[in-house]
Structures are given as C-alpha cells and as structure tokens.
Amino acid sequence: MLGIVPHLAWIAVAAASSVDHWNALNSSVGGRLHVGIPLARPCFELADTAGSTDATQCEAIRNGWTNSLFLVDQFGAFMNTEWGSCQKTSQSCLIHGLNVSDPTPSDPPNVCEQGSVPPFYIDVQNASDVQAAFTFSKQTGVPLVVKNTGHDYKGRNSAPGSLALWTHNLQSISYNASFVPAGCPASNVKPGVTVGAGTIINDVVAFAEANNITVVTGAETTVGISGGWVMGGGHGALANTLGLGVDRVLEFKIVTPDGSFLTANECQNTDLFWALRGGGGGTFGVVLESTTLASPKMTLQVAFAAFSPNNTNATRGFYEVLAENSVRWAQQGFGGYIEPFQALYVTPVLNSSATADTMQPLFAYMESLAPTDPGVQVFATEIPSYGAFFETFIANSGAPVGENAVIASRLIPAANFANETSRASLVDALLQTLAHVTFDLTLIATTPFNVPDDGSTSVTEAWRTSIWHAVAEGGWDGAAPLVNETAAYTGISNAADFLRAITPDAAYQNEADVHEPNHEVSFWGTHYPRLLEIKQKYDPDNLLMCWHCVGYDPNSPRFSCYI
Structure with a gap:
C-alpha cells in the first residue's frame, strides 16, 4: 500500500481521486511515486507538510541553499525560491538566502507549509512512467507539472495540489559521429550528441570536451539541455554563429498526452x-x-573589459561605446554577456590580431578610466575550446540561486543601433531601466545574428535581427509580505517599460516578465496560431498547462498561487 495516504488532503482535487487511484499509480511506476517535501522542511519545528525536523539535514540544506549543484538533486528545491511558495496566500517554507545561518525564519511560530511544491511526484525513468501519469490525470483531474532541474523564472515547474513528473534523473549522454534521425535517409547523417532530459549543461560541456567536439549550451551549469532551455529557444555564447539550441536540435523522443x-x-x-x-x-x-548537432572543436577569441562596479559615472560612456560598435561585433561573430560594469565577448570567427583591432574602441574607453579607477581590467586572449572558455569565464558566474527573483526581458533589434539618434535613445532607456532594477541589468549578446531564420523553428523571428537580449532582474529575500512581492513584480515590469517603449514586442520566453504584455506575439511573433493548432492536436484536453505557455488559461486553478 502507498505510504503517503495521510497527505492526500494536500491535493486540491482529492475528491476526484482515491487511495486506490494513488496506490494503482504507485504500482504502475514501480514504486517511484514519492511525497514532495519542501527543501527547508528539516529546519522547521512546526510544519503542515510531510517530513520531520532533522538538525543534520538542516545543516546540509543551509550549506547547499545557494549551490545549484546541490539544489538540482533535491525535488523540493527551486532555484528561485518563490516558486516553491504559494505567493498569493504567503504559504511557504523558506530560510534566508542572504543569511542561511539565521534560524529566525524556521523558528516557531513560523510554520513550514507546502506552498506550491507539488505534494506528489514520479521519479521518471521511462516512457511508461509518463504514460501512467497522463492516464491518472485524466481519471482524477489532478493537474500535472513537469519539473527537471528547478530552473524556471515563471513557475512552470510547480503548482499547488499537483502531481509532478521529475525528469532530472534521465541523465544519459552519448555521441554518434554518424547520427541519422529515425526515419530519415542515410544522406541526412550528421554528428549528434544524444542527452537525457535531466542531463545538465555542466556535464554536456565536459563530455564534449572529452570527445573533442563543440556543443552549444547556455551559461547556467545546472540547466537541463534537453528541457525547457532548448524548447524555449536556447541561447548561449556561441549562438551568434552556431545558432540557438532550437537551430541545432536534430531529434526529440517525447511522450504526448494521448x-x-x-x-x-x-x-x-x-x-x-x-x-x-x-x-x-x-x-x-x-x-x-534529445539529440543535438555537434560541431568540431574550435579555437575561440575572447575579449574582456571591466571597471569598478561603484564607478557609476562610467556607465553611460560604457553603454555608448557598446551601442556604437555592437552591430559590427555581431557581424564578426561575437557573442557574450554584458553587465553594467563589464563586457565579456567571444568569437570563433576572427583571429587574435583582428579581435584586438575591432575591440580597440572598448579597450580605449577602459584605458581612459584607468588613471582614476584601479578596477579597470582589459585583455584579449585565445582559448583552445568552448569547454575551456566555459570553465574559465562562465561556470562560476551563473545567476543567483536560493533567493526569490523576478525578471523581465527584451530583444533589442539592430534598428536601435542604426544611427546616433537611435543609439542615444537606447542608452537613455538602458540607464533608466538600470535605475529601476533592484538587482541587475544584463545585456546578452547571444542572438543568432548570423544564422538566418529558415522556417524550421517556432521562436519569434525577432531573434534573427536582434543584437542584444536585455534582462532586468529584481527580487526579495526569504518569505515576505504579499505587498512586497507584488511590488517586486510591478517594479521589474515597470523597469522593462523603458525598453518596451523603443522596441517591438519581442522577449525570450524562458527569461521573461511573469506578466509579459502581449506574450503570444512577444514570444512567438507570427507563429502563435500554428502553435496553438499543434497544441490542440497533441493535447486536446490541455493536460499540460503552464503559465504563458501555448494554449494556457489564466483562470485555471493551476495558477492560484500567482500574483
């Protein structure tokens, strides 16, 4: 018998299910139906969840709270912690991400509550596990969510009263230099790397390095390369010349809701x-x-420039130099990441002397700051592989985890860089946005500028004409009053409005405002009507529904914790 029956009360639609249903589901998935317990549960004396207080486990959780490699292995963990909470009702089970040793949040009278952590999950091992979950959901009405590594800025991997499909442990990886997609002629042969849904970027980069190949990935080490990263677009440092993840994927193995x-x-x-x-x-x-295209190992040219973060007087001049030169750099194959005080660029196209020449305007500006700014750094270097670049410049500089985060994004097209007037407007908008964010403003120069839209993908066409993907970031620490959380979402959306005012409706769905206006157009351009038809074909009952996904219903109880 299923040893989790006492917690059936957590299921919002329990009346539509029964102990027999849950026992049958557990049996059909080989006993891999588990209780979903909030990560911080062992730190709380008082709780309205399963689990128990455990000082040893609590210490391990506090030590790992901001470590994504720890969090990715915990079902009850979410990289941005608000998605394990029910924000609308302020039900949560959190400690302070900025001061993990502080016992106050977990001491009485504070209570660990289930929040939005799915109360049950299946540790998915094969297709039959997913098929069983779909059958169960149709029979009982229990909503489903798909959770992989816990990275999701829009809460699509959690929901109150839901059954989760945890794909994290599907971690196979292999390389076939002569991969032919199933059912295709032998002439379609291409080198391909096949990875399970839970395989994280960190492991893919290491595997590619060991096999002397290059696989395009994102920057976050613990993101799953076969999951929402690729299906939402999948940008990365080499996307400018090698394409987005969607440009390179060769095949998917998928279980559909039927x-x-x-x-x-x-x-x-x-x-x-x-x-x-x-x-x-x-x-x-x-x-x-999924199987993704592998490229040969390649030598990369890297350029880096930075000044002191507190030298805010230098920010406008920094943005002006970037705006004046970024179209040219995009044409030369540069991708990269720009913070308000530093820029990291990489290209597989140029040699070292050409890189130094083209980056001279940026380097000269930095050198002009050096006499009064001891934090100035400038260099150009050659890196032997993408793996070496990733380990040196990206692996230890990922987005913050273990805290609540709200973001909003905008794709900024080449038209905004076209002349002195448009560039001035762009710089003004960037500075206004920066002044209104509580965390950061990141400009991601990883658009597929040199990879034209051939009609084979469903991302917005705006990716192909954009120079930057701008991401404004804000948030709060630990549990907070509803009014504070609401203010954070409103504030970050308002910050993005300065960029929205000068750009077309285009944003990256994986890194977007939870309340993105006109999201169908912003995420998919002209493709939304066809996507909706395909959604209705493969999922006519809308068993897979998530926030701002194709065919979503904002009034569904599935979203009762959103604010």
Missing part, C-alpha cells in the same frame, strides 16, 4: 518537431531525450 511515445524530427512528426523547436517546454508532451 500516451503515444513519439520520435519527432525533420522526417516524422514534423509538425511536433517544429513546435518543440521554440514552442516551449512542458507544453506539447514530456521530452525524455
């Missing part, structure tokens, strides 16, 4: 393949693995 286990590629289930290449994760089915 229970079918399908292969989607350019030769079979082509409509689904198109939808999965940009339509978003957790929407059309549950992907178990």
Whole structure:
C-alpha cells in the first residue's frame, strides 16, 4: 500500500481521486511515486507538510541553499525560491538566502507549509512512467507539472495540489559521429550528441570536451539541455554563429498526452518537431531525450573589459561605446554577456590580431578610466575550446540561486543601433531601466545574428535581427509580505517599460516578465496560431498547462498561487 495516504488532503482535487487511484499509480511506476517535501522542511519545528525536523539535514540544506549543484538533486528545491511558495496566500517554507545561518525564519511560530511544491511526484525513468501519469490525470483531474532541474523564472515547474513528473534523473549522454534521425535517409547523417532530459549543461560541456567536439549550451551549469532551455529557444555564447539550441536540435523522443511515445524530427512528426523547436517546454508532451548537432572543436577569441562596479559615472560612456560598435561585433561573430560594469565577448570567427583591432574602441574607453579607477581590467586572449572558455569565464558566474527573483526581458533589434539618434535613445532607456532594477541589468549578446531564420523553428523571428537580449532582474529575500512581492513584480515590469517603449514586442520566453504584455506575439511573433493548432492536436484536453505557455488559461486553478 502507498505510504503517503495521510497527505492526500494536500491535493486540491482529492475528491476526484482515491487511495486506490494513488496506490494503482504507485504500482504502475514501480514504486517511484514519492511525497514532495519542501527543501527547508528539516529546519522547521512546526510544519503542515510531510517530513520531520532533522538538525543534520538542516545543516546540509543551509550549506547547499545557494549551490545549484546541490539544489538540482533535491525535488523540493527551486532555484528561485518563490516558486516553491504559494505567493498569493504567503504559504511557504523558506530560510534566508542572504543569511542561511539565521534560524529566525524556521523558528516557531513560523510554520513550514507546502506552498506550491507539488505534494506528489514520479521519479521518471521511462516512457511508461509518463504514460501512467497522463492516464491518472485524466481519471482524477489532478493537474500535472513537469519539473527537471528547478530552473524556471515563471513557475512552470510547480503548482499547488499537483502531481509532478521529475525528469532530472534521465541523465544519459552519448555521441554518434554518424547520427541519422529515425526515419530519415542515410544522406541526412550528421554528428549528434544524444542527452537525457535531466542531463545538465555542466556535464554536456565536459563530455564534449572529452570527445573533442563543440556543443552549444547556455551559461547556467545546472540547466537541463534537453528541457525547457532548448524548447524555449536556447541561447548561449556561441549562438551568434552556431545558432540557438532550437537551430541545432536534430531529434526529440517525447511522450504526448494521448500516451503515444513519439520520435519527432525533420522526417516524422514534423509538425511536433517544429513546435518543440521554440514552442516551449512542458507544453506539447514530456521530452525524455534529445539529440543535438555537434560541431568540431574550435579555437575561440575572447575579449574582456571591466571597471569598478561603484564607478557609476562610467556607465553611460560604457553603454555608448557598446551601442556604437555592437552591430559590427555581431557581424564578426561575437557573442557574450554584458553587465553594467563589464563586457565579456567571444568569437570563433576572427583571429587574435583582428579581435584586438575591432575591440580597440572598448579597450580605449577602459584605458581612459584607468588613471582614476584601479578596477579597470582589459585583455584579449585565445582559448583552445568552448569547454575551456566555459570553465574559465562562465561556470562560476551563473545567476543567483536560493533567493526569490523576478525578471523581465527584451530583444533589442539592430534598428536601435542604426544611427546616433537611435543609439542615444537606447542608452537613455538602458540607464533608466538600470535605475529601476533592484538587482541587475544584463545585456546578452547571444542572438543568432548570423544564422538566418529558415522556417524550421517556432521562436519569434525577432531573434534573427536582434543584437542584444536585455534582462532586468529584481527580487526579495526569504518569505515576505504579499505587498512586497507584488511590488517586486510591478517594479521589474515597470523597469522593462523603458525598453518596451523603443522596441517591438519581442522577449525570450524562458527569461521573461511573469506578466509579459502581449506574450503570444512577444514570444512567438507570427507563429502563435500554428502553435496553438499543434497544441490542440497533441493535447486536446490541455493536460499540460503552464503559465504563458501555448494554449494556457489564466483562470485555471493551476495558477492560484500567482500574483
């Protein structure tokens, strides 16, 4: 018998289910139905959840609270902690991310509450596990969510009273230099790396390095490369010349809500393949693995420039230099990441002397700051591989985890860089946005500027003409009053309005405002009507529904914790 029956009260639709249903589900998935327990539960004396107080476990949790490699292995953990909370009701189970040793949040009278952590989850090992979950959801009405590594800025991997499909432990990885997508002619052969849904970027980069190949990835080490990262678009430092993740994926293995286990590629289930290449994760089915194009190992040129973070007087001049030169740098294959006080660029196209020459305007500006700013750094260097670049410049500089985060993004097209007037307006908007964020403003120069839209993907066409992907970041620490949380969402959306005012409706769905206006156009451009048709074909009952995903219903109880 299932040993979790006392916690059935957490299921919002318990009346539609029964102990027999849960026992049958547990049996059908080989006993891998588990109770979902909030990560910080062992630190609380008082709780309205499963689990128990445990000082040893609590110490390990406090030590790992801001470590994504720790969090990714915990079902009850979310990289941005508000998505384990029910924000609308202020029900949560959190400690302070900025002061993990502070016992106050977990001491009485504070109570650990389930929040938005799914009260049950299946540790997915194969297609039949997913098929069983779909059958169960249809029979009982219990909502489903797909949770992989815990990275999601919009809460699509949690929901109150839900059953989660945890794909994190699908961590296979292999390389086939002569991969042919199933059902395709032998002439379609390409080198491919096949990865399970839970395989994280850190492991993919290391695998590629060991096999002397290059695989395009994002910057966050613990993001799953087969999950929402690729299905939402998948930008990375080499996207400018090698394409987004969706440009490079060769095949998906997926379980659709009707229970079918399908292969989607350019030769079979082509409509689904198109939808999965940009339509978003957790929407059309549950992907178990994907195969992505591998490129040869390549030498990269890196340019880095920085000044002291507290030298805010230098920020306008910094942005002006970047705005004046960024179209040219994009044409030369540069991708990279820009903070308000530093820029990291990388290209596989130029040699070292050409890189030094083209970066001279940026380097000269930095050198002009050096006499009064001891924090100035400038260098250009050659790196032997993407793996070496990743380990040296990216792996230890990821986004903050273990705290609440709100973001908003905008794709900034080449038109905003076209002349002196448009560049001045852009710099003004950046400075206004920066003044209104509580964390940071990151400009991500990883758009596929040199990879034209061939119609094979469903991401917005705006990716192809954009120079920057701007991300404004804010948030709060630990549990907070509803009014403070609401203010954080409103504030970050207002900050992005300065960029919205001068750009077309275009944003990256994986890193977007929770309340993105006109999101169908912003995320998918002209592709939304076709995506909706495909969604209705493969998921007519809307079993997979997530916030701002294709076909979502904002009035669903699934979203009762959103504010």
